[in-house]
Amino acid sequence: MVTLYDAPADALIEAIAADLEDRIEAPDWATFAKSGPGREFPPEDDDFWYVRAASILRRVAIDGPVGVDRLSTHYGGPKGGSNRYQVAPKHRSDAGEKTIRTILQQLEETGLVERPPNDEGRAVSAEGRSFLDSTAGEVISDLDRPELERYV
Numbered sequence: 001m002v003t004l005y006d007a008p009a010d011a012l013i014e015a016i017a018a019d020l021e022d023r024i025e026a027p028d029w030a031t032f033a034k035s036g037p038g039r040e041f042p043p044e045d046d047d048f049w050y051v052r053a054a055s056i057l058r059r060v061a062i063d064g065p066v067g068v069d070r071l072s073t074h075y076g077g078p079k080g081g082s083n084r085y086q087v088a089p090k091h092r093s094d095a096g097e098k099t100i101r102t103i104l105q106q107l108e109e110t111g112l113v114e115r116p117p118n119d120e121g122r123a124v125s126a127e128g129r130s131f132l133d134s135t136a137g138e139v140i141s142d143l144d145r146p147e148l149e150r151y152v
Helices: 008-022 046-063 066-072 099-110 126-142 147-149
Strands: none
Touching: 008 046, 008 066, 008 126, 046 066, 046 099, 046 126
16 A cells, blocks of 8 residues: 655646645635745746645645644745845745735634644544655656555
């Protein structure tokens, strides 16, 4: 049986993002909002919302019950974009929590993510785990890599 750990992350996230376009909808403000205070401009990709949602779903599945604060630390980066025109060493900033929280709420509405009873953040539901594993199986079968054929 193929699990999400067997498929390459980039190919899995692309496949999940393509499927999430039918399940969730990007809010109107998503095209204008920066992805965090350390960024200079909003994301330029048209499918940023769905790729970030797919990545968050995979990250929640891997890290177990996880909250918005920990996810914003994971998706953070250098402060000030490219840190141009600065002499001081680079500093770090977290990603925007509004984007992550909204994506988690949308994934909760679709039934892929749920809140555990002990209120430790969010975890992947049984439906979400099944969705990730079946998508990983499709990704591996689409890849032309002989070392991964043993999983199919």
